[in-house]
Amino acid sequence: MYRYEIKFSNDIPKYLEISKHIKKLIDENNIDDGEKLLSIRKLAKILKVNEVTIVSAYKKLEAEGYAYQKMGSGTYAKRRDTNIKFKKEYSNTLKKISSQNLKSYVDFTGEITSSEFFPVTVFKDVLNEVLDRDGTEAFAYKESLGYEGLRNSISAFFWDNKVSSEDILILSGAQQGIDIVSKSIINVHDNVIVEKPTYGGALTVFKWRRANIFEVDILEDGVDLIQFEAILKKNRIKCFYAMSYFQNPTGATYSFEKKVRILELAEIYDFYIVEDDYLSELIYDNKEYKSFKSLDINDKVIYIKSFSKIFLPGIRLGYMISPQKCKEYIQNSKINTDISTSSLMQRALDLYINKDLWKEHISRLNTAYKDKYNFMLDCIEKYLGDKASYYTPGGGIHFYFKIATDLKINSMELFYRCMNKKVLITPGVLFYKNAKEGNNYFRLSFSEIKKPEIEEGIKIISEILKEK
Amino acid sequence: MYRYEIKFSNDIPKYLEISKHIKKLIDENNIDDGEKLLSIRKLAKILKVNEVTIVSAYKKLEAEGYAYQKMGSGTYAKRRDTNIKFKKEYSNTLKKISSQNLKSYVDFTGEITSSEFFPVTVFKDVLNEVLDRDGTEAFAYKESLGYEGLRNSISAFFWDNKVSSEDILILSGAQQGIDIVSKSIINVHDNVIVEKPTYGGALTVFKWRRANIFEVDILEDGVDLIQFEAILKKNRIKCFYAMSYFQNPTGATYSFEKKVRILELAEIYDFYIVEDDYLSELIYDNKEYKSFKSLDINDKVIYIKSFSKIFLPGIRLGYMISPQKCKEYIQNSKINTDISTSSLMQRALDLYINKDLWKEHISRLNTAYKDKYNFMLDCIEKYLGDKASYYTPGGGIHFYFKIATDLKINSMELFYRCMNKKVLITPGVLFYKNAKEGNNYFRLSFSEIKKPEIEEGIKIISEILKEK
Structure with missing residues (x-):
């Protein structure tokens, strides 16, 4: 009392x-x-x-x-976990800084490719070509799956026609894909497995859906299969949410063998693999990569792809490939979520792909980012090598660090100290069900910044880590 | 056995x-x-x-x-109600016809304003002006509430600056608004009141959310308050979903007194009014209309508005005004649903509004639709007067009919018979929790068709009704 x-x-x-x-x-x-x-x-x-x-x-x-x-x-x-509170503070801080003058900050928080590569002029011409060609049709919505032309192009261009355009559903981005999948296949108290750490936006959707979330540690070649199978043996799992290449935040990529085994497990234990293809276009190490979807023979993979991350964020486009079994549910879920996605943008992207401009864009991006990636890797080795451990992803736009155990600083503290020195990082706490587990981790993205700032920023982080 | x-x-x-x-x-x-x-x-x-x-x-x-x-x-x-089955058949039929040759059909099923009024050429110029002005910014997404310019314009132009632009959240349409509200404030087994009949897309969202749905008969001046209060007295209600003007499907509009009373009840019984402003721009009877939101002094109204229905459907834009109490939840829900809405389209709409093109567009629409409305009303009186009863909405794009009790035809049968004669109608079964209750009702929209077809179509319906 x-x-x-x-x-x-x-x-x-x-x-x-x-x-x-x-x-x-x-x-x-x-x-x-x-x-x-x-x-x-x-x-x-x-x-x-x-x-x-x-x-x-x-x-x-x-x-x-x-x-x-x-x-x-x-x-x-009901305890509001620190995750939610910090998350809010983190996004408010970034918002405030971005509305003032982000230019004076070294921003390692980027999650999408930089706006400097946006092909705005070319895309404008494409938009106008569509408006001239289609007139009012460009603003109609008749196809609930999305514009048929774009679905055909996705099938031909990205899947060599091995996926039917009838199985493709146009989305307004990957987040919507995760939300729609949740509504379609996850009920209250259903069990879901995620990678640990994983994308915070997915965690939130599963929590809102009131799913039971199991986390499995991610290693350099994908989730820890021993933990994974132990969970499968004891629990009826509805789906496994995975980023198959250059995972966010760790940069880990699944080995071929691990993918095959997980697909086998999906068949044995009857769960879906929700594959979020985050940034499969940015590959710097010339290895061959295969998606879960391309290896899926048992109709177990729900594949989600965003165009916003690699192309134009404001375009709000992405797509999903649904297994036959839950296709109808997923399509209805999309209709009940927002009816359909912007029609003009779909037509413009379709034309952009068909003019081979997409290919050109990706190739330009690859060259630019590979150069930054290698430079960043050099800086990391030079300045952070003894203060943190990390994977070398071989692709994507970020690195994930575990702070050396003898350094007594947690990642939120690191965030605030860096911010005071005009450097922005992403603390690991945002990527775990239980925020505390991210205390020793942080993520650095090189997407938004140029080489001189990369070096400058990493030096500052290194000095802050030394202080303690 | x-x-x-x-x-x-x-x-x-x-x-x-x-x-x-x-x-x-x-x-x-x-x-x-x-x-x-x-x-x-x-x-x-x-x-x-x-x-x-x-x-x-x-x-x-x-x-x-x-x-x-x-x-x-x-x-x-689990019995799949006939509603779901028929709904699927209905939408597949329309889809099939539309992909073949809709022109030969008289289509009374339209739910949005006709594409013939789309201001495509003007909008194209506006789009280009935005692209020239904003460059890559036009494709960025930084503001989770939506483009600040557009939020300011909405506040100034539609709300006389009485609503803060900070309380406005840009959506990709009304359906997304309903979905986001559901996720933010409705939990499993929460009680929700809807109008009877009501918009099928809202019913589906509430059902998916596993809410308990109470239906209250809608009269010509809004829901039956006796039924409404009886439900409030016995149940803890989370929200009331209402279309305040020219309700879909009935065309009913709330009287001022009913709105005031419902707002009082919302305060007394502590529930939200989710106001879906369906088509408040199309008013033909020169009466003054006020939204629940404009009368709301207790922060009880969640106002949802779509631009797709009245402007360009493919633009996928709308907005929501949230009460202070649930604002944060609703904003987070939007982020977790699809991050944000197409940035270019928001900027273009903003410029379109500021150039006073919006006003011109609505005024053009009003003139054209008022003319069609009056013509349709004449035809209805002439051909259907003795076979069905109906309201005269005074605005909007449709009429709702109750088939005279001595005519032994149900609305699904009517749908199929009309279709065979190349006339498309919307049977009432789509608008009720329990499909059967819509057996005696059907809806006719005049949005997509011209005068000669209106008369032709209504004659055909009249003959079919006579047959039995």
Whole structure:
């Protein structure tokens, strides 16, 4: 009872003070996650306030995600994990800096290819060609799967016609793909496996869907199969969310053997592989890469691809290939999510691909990024080699670091210290179900920055790591 | 047991025959909705097949929505309501016809304004102006709420600056708005009130969210308040989904008094009003209309507006105004749904509004549609007056009919008979939780068709109704 007591000030409404106080109790572990809060009557008595005041305070806690009601039983505490809080702070910080003057910062947080490579002039011509050619049709929406021309081009250009255009669904990006898959195949309390660490946006969707999330450590050649199989043996798994190449954040890529084994397991244990093809276009090491989808003989892979990351982020286009078994569900889910995706953009991208401009664009990107990648790798070896361990991805746009154990700095602290020196990094806490597990990790992306700043930024990070 | 027995043919796999047979039993009410199916072992014995065959058959039933599993308890039957089946047939029919040659049909099914009014040439110039002005910026996405320019324009142009641009969230259409609201504020088993009949796309989203849906009859001036209050008294309601003007499908519009009362009730019983502003721009009767949002003093209205219906469907743009209390949830929900909406289109629409082209477009539309509306009303009085009852909406793009009780034809039958005579209508069954309740209703939209076809089409419908 004692911990609930408050000395009220006269400046702010009592219900606000009460909710603030209880929030603090929850945040600081003085009220446990899931613990029943005092009844309205009791708390009103203790604090000598009206019951209505307590009702308002509890409502406010609920609205802020600090409490929930159980029908006929009362109000319970809910801990907001630090992940959510930090995530908000992190994105607000980036937003604030970007609205002011990002140019003075060295920005290692990029998740998409840099705008300097956007083929805007060419794309403008393509847009106009489409408008002249199609007129009002360019703004119609008749095809719920997406513009047939684009689906045919995707099939021909990216899949050598081995995937039917009827199995392709146009999306407005990979995030929508993850959301739609969740709605189609995941029910409350269904089990889902993700890589550990993984993309925060996927974690959030699965959490919102109230799935049980199992994390499996990712090694340099894909998830740890021993852990993976142990989970499969004990639990009925609905799907496994994987980034098959240059995983975000680790940069890990699945070996051929691991892919084949996981596909076998998908058949044996009857789960879907949700393959998020993050950046398969940016390959610098001349190895041959194959997607889960291209190796899938049992109709077990749901393949998701975004065009926004590699091409024009504002174009908001991507696509999904659905297995026959859940195709109808997934298509309906798309319709009920946003009916369809911008028609003009689909037509423009289609024409862009057919004029072989896509190929040119990717090849230009590859040359530029390979150069930056090699330079970044040199800088990392030179300045960070003894302070952190990392994979060499061989592709993609980022590196992931484990801070050496003798350095007593956590990644959120590193984030703030770097920010003070005008360097922006992404702390690992954003990529784990339990934020704490990312304390020793951070991610650096070289997508947005030029060589001199790469070196400058890494030097600064190295110095900060040394300080402690 | 007996009903489960099957004479197998040799042509198709046994598990397919079994699942087909059980589907038929469920469809024809020989197995009840929610009834436990025979155990795998038992059924395998009866049918003299392997247990694996039964497992496959049950899996297929599950995949098709005819069965579900309860952990450790077995498989249960699930009736797919005729609504879902007919809905699919209906949309496939329209799709098929539209891919062949819609021109030869009189199409009364339109839900958006006709493509003949699309200002494509003007919009093309606006797009180019944006591309010249903004360059790569036009394809960036930095603002998770949507392009600030557009949010400011919406606030100034549509809300007289009484809504802060910080409370506006850009969407890719109304359907996405409904989906995002559902994910933000509705949990499994939460109670939701909808108008009866209502928009099928909203019903589907609420069903997917596993909400309990209460329907309240809609009268010419809004929902029946006696039914509405009775539900509020007995149930904790999370939100009320309403189309405040020219409701889809009935064309009903809320009276000022009803709006005020419902807003009061929202405060008393603490629920949100999800206002879907379907077509408030098309007003023909010179009355003054006010949205729930504009009358909302207690922060209880979530306002959703689509630009696709009134402007360019393929533009995929709309917006939402969130109450302060759930603003953060809704914004996060948008990010996790598809990150953000096409940036170029937002900039183009912004410029289009600021050049006063929007105003011109709406005024042109109004003139054209008012003329069609009056003509259609005349035809209805002339040919359908004695065969069906209807409201006179005073705006929007459709009429809703109740077939006279002495005519023994249901709306699905009417749909098929009309289709055979090359007339397309929308049967009422699509607008009810329980499809059957729409048996006596149908909707006619005049959005896509010209005067001569309107008269021709209504004559044909009238003759079909007479036949029976």
